[in-house]
Amino acid sequence: MNNTLPNQDLTIPESLPLLPVRDVVVFPYMILPLFVGREKSVAAVEAALAGDRLIMLAAQKEFGEEEPGVDDIYTVGTVAMIMRMLKMPDGRVKILVQGLAKAQLTGFVTADPYFRVGVERLHEPPIDPALEVEALMRTVRNQLGQAVSLGKAISPEVLVVVENMEDAGSLADVIASNIGLKVAEAQEVIEILDPLERLRRVKDLLARELELLAMQADIQTQAKEEMGKSQREYFLREQLRAIQSELGDADPRAQDVAELREKLEKAGLPKEAREEADKQLRRLETMHAESAEYSMQRTYLDWLVDLPWKKSTRDNLNLAKAHEVLEEDHYNLEKIKERILEFLAVRKLKKEMKGPILCFVGPPGVGKTSLGKSIARALGRKFVRISLGGMRDEAEIRGHRRTYVGALPGRIIQGLKQAGTNNPVFMLDEIDKLGMDFRGDPSSALLEVLDPEQNHAFSDHYINLAFDLSNVMFIATANIMDPVPSALKDRMEVIRLSGYTAEEKLHIAERYLIPRQREANGLKEGQIRFSANALLRLITEYTAEAGLRNLEREIGSICRKVARRFAEGRQKKAVTVTETAVARYLGPPRFLPEEERAEHEVGVATGLAWTEVGGDVLYVEVNTMKGKGGLTLTGHLGDVMKESAQAALSFARARAEELGIDPAFFETHDIHVHVPAGAIPKDGPSAGVTMATALISALTKRPVSKDVAMTGELTLRGKVLPIGGLKEKVLAAVRHHVGTVLMPWRNEKDLEDIPAHLRKKVKLISVRTMDDVLKAALVEKP
Incomplete structure (x- = not known):
């Protein structure tokens, strides 16, 4: 696009052919090519060429209007001269026009075969050359220079013309035609006749354009900085590695890999697991230390290293000592003690044997969970307990696959890591309370865990390698066996624990419950004692249960009341809780003997x-x-x-x-x-x-x-x-x-x-x- 000065002595006829222009407002001084395709527009061009080559150019209000009418065209436009014309093979016409002078449409003379309109030239009012005009022109030139420096595409010829212009109105027109204004904005500029006012409007438009360009430049700079920062970090890291290599210092990532390799050597992984670990270690070496996959891979290898593949505790095969421990911890329960001693006896005779899978079934409070701890102590093994109550997600047993964010192994593998040995006593508490929903059936996942024929190669989804559970002694507990699936029931050796008689509860209270509650409530051995009759009354009149939990609570309640009296200084001597004193501490009896059968009754x-x-x-x-x-x-x-x-x-x-x-x-x-x-x-x-x-x-x-x-x-x-x-x-x-x-x-x-x-x-x-x-x-x- 070129710019030149129009002919000041130009005579414009009263009427001219009209060419509606779609997407541009033509200013005086502009020379630009136009493609003409509409029949009326082509006819207008031919009419102009047949005459004095002058044509009226006016912008149409809507770009998509194919057949613009009288009301669809702006009334102020530019009279232009057609300098050249070229017919295209597709029937369109390409013309080169030069804007000469602003003009206004005074009316439509004809509408067919082309628009012919009445034209009146618009003359600008004169302005006095004052300091304000000069300052405004200088400001506008500076703004244009800033726009170019921020990346605005304006040709050097235009910049030279702008620099040498002295007419304020012409300067406004040239700049407005070259800064890529929208049609409505450009039309607004061309319609302002006062040169000074027009220049002010151009100044405002330039100021907005500068803000947009500055913002665009900031965004681009920010993007480049982000990209440059990561590249810079990469180069610095490589340089640091080279410096460390020269100084003989180890690369932290290489050090990590070396440590992991050393730990893997000591971990004693089976052949298949070792091959997989080496493969994953080689992958880790090629990864960037800052990447998310690096930390995921590192965590996986840490799990492999920390699992007790070969670590196991030595069983206490002294049967007399084991029997002593079991007797010390629990009263009665002869069947279970006998089963544990049988296991130890067989273990003593045959070193390689699979761990038993027991299931203790009985009412709450009879000591199923504490029995597991006692068995671990008697065997000299580590004890791990997980509660299955309310568990509904199969992944809790088998783990999540490594592809998931935040994936972890299942509770079985986690328990073994926690124990640090591959032969702990593993208690699965409340196996009858397992749930089931859309996330799977945990009881079905336990079928592999609790089957001695399968669990030598248990596969967790996260570890994805066979782990030997055959040395683990699994003990499940349940209140009733009805909710346990038959397939799972079949895999376990069920041992039933019954409730206790009043005499048994009396012995257990004297041997275990009273010393425990006395210690828990800060009392010394000589400060409180219970008579046998007081305990019997507690058992028969204040509790009605198969187990011992409520009995221990009631004993604890009496101990707390006595402890308060000692703490307040009201009691100095030892307290003996008698049968009559029980009601004073705990209130009236809660469970009275049934009186309906005082005599033989009919029905x-x-x-x-x-x-x-x-x-x-x-x-x-x-x-x-x-x-x-x-x-x-x-x-x-x-x-x-x-x-x-x-x-x-x-x-x-x-x-x-x-x-x-x-x-x-x-x-x-x-x-x-x-x-x-x-x-x-x-x-x-x-x-x-x-x-x-x-x-x-x-x-x-x-x-x-x-x-x-x-x-x-x-x-x-x-x-x-x-x-x-x-x-x-x-x-x-x-x-x-x-x-x-x-x-x-x-x-x-x-x-x-x-x-x-x-x-x-x-x-x-x-x-x-x-x-x-x-x-x-x-x-x-x-």
Whole structure:
């Protein structure tokens, strides 16, 4: 684009052909090429060439308007001369025009075949050459120079012309035509006739352009600086490495790799694991120390190094010493102690053997978790415990794959690292509380861990190498086995822990609980002692549990009250807690002995139940009343228990004549079976015998002995089927001072589990049929 001065003596005709220009405002002094494609525009160019070559150029308001009308074209434009024309092969015309003078459209003469418009030349008002004009022109020139220095593309010829111009209006036009203004902004400039005002407007537009250019330059500089900084750091790091090499100092990254290699040598990895570790180490050497992948790779290698591939503790094979430790830590629990000593005995005879996988099942508070610690101490092994309660994510067992951000090995591998040996006692607490959701099934992930045939090559997703778990002694704990999947149950050796009798609790309290609570509450050995009767009262009247947690809490509560008296100086002598003093410390008894069975009653039978927290006594009451033969069951019973009641009624109806019941009685009377403590859910088949006894007692009006408790599932033919939890049920009977327990004959095999001193306290009668039960339970009519 070139610039030149227009002819001042130019005579402009009254009307000229009009060429609407799309994307540019043509100023005087401008020489520029234009492409003309619209039919009307081509016709206007040809008309101008046929005459004096003058044409009116005016910008159209909307760029996309293909057929602009009268209202779509600005009224102020430039009269230009067509200097040259070239026809293109596609029918378009290329012309070279030179802007001559500003002019205004006075009206449209014709619109076809091209626009012909009335034109009036616009003359600028004169201005006095004053200091303000000179200052403004100098400011504008400086602004243009700054714009060029910030990267604005303006040709040198334009800069020379601007530097030599003395006319303010012409200077404004030249600059406005060369700084790339939008059409609306350029049109605004061309319409200002006052040269000084026009120059001021150009100055404002230049100032805005300078701000934009400065911001653009800052952004580019910032980007270059960031790029330059990283390159600079790289060169500096390389130079530092070279300097360290010259000085004989080790490169920190090389030092890291060397340390890791040395640790891998000592870690004793198996062949496959060592090959993988070497491969990953070679990858680490090629990585940049600042990259995210470097730290991820380094962490992985640290895990490989820290795992106890070959480290193991030596088992304490002195059976007498191990037995002493087990006796010291726990009272009774003979079966478990025997199993541990068997394991040690076999270990002594055969060095290479797989670790057992045990599962302790029993009510809360009987010492399952503490038993694991005791076993580890007896064996001389490290102890690791993880709680599985509420765990729902399979990755907690197997770990996450290394591709995930923040990936870690699973809890099994973490536990082994924590132990620092590959043969710890590993306790999986609360295995019956495992959950399952969209993240997987942790119990299925445990199948490999707890299988001696598979766990010699356990694969964690993070480590992704086979790790030998066969030396680990796994101990799982559970309150009940029902929620544990059968496949998992099959892999474990289940050892059941029953609740404790009052005598056992007394011994445990004296040997373990009182010394522990005394120490926990800051009392010395001679400052407090409990009488045996006080402890028995605590056990029978203030707690009702299979385990010992609440008993220990109550002992702790008494110790705290005594400790306060010593701390306040009110007590100087040792305190002996007697049977009568218990109520003073803890308030009235919470659990009173059942008084419903003070005498033989009709329609009331004593049953025995087995719950998560041990055995318990269950009363079944039956009433008959006039009605239409309906059966009502209450007491928050489960489906199985309701079915037991219906089976008992069917048995009674089928044997009505033998039992001395009028068969018509069932048609004219309603029967109501109720199990008290209605807020507590009850279910299971083992109350079938109890329900039948209470029902037959109510129908025959023969009382049930107050001293007999019973358990067993009943068939329609009157046979008594075996049940579970016999020891817990017998314990409950002893706690409630029941003298005789009726049990299914097929449970005689379980009598071995009941201690001899317990069997002396209660008379155990085996029953095969309902006739045997009725014979033992019902009292003859007076």
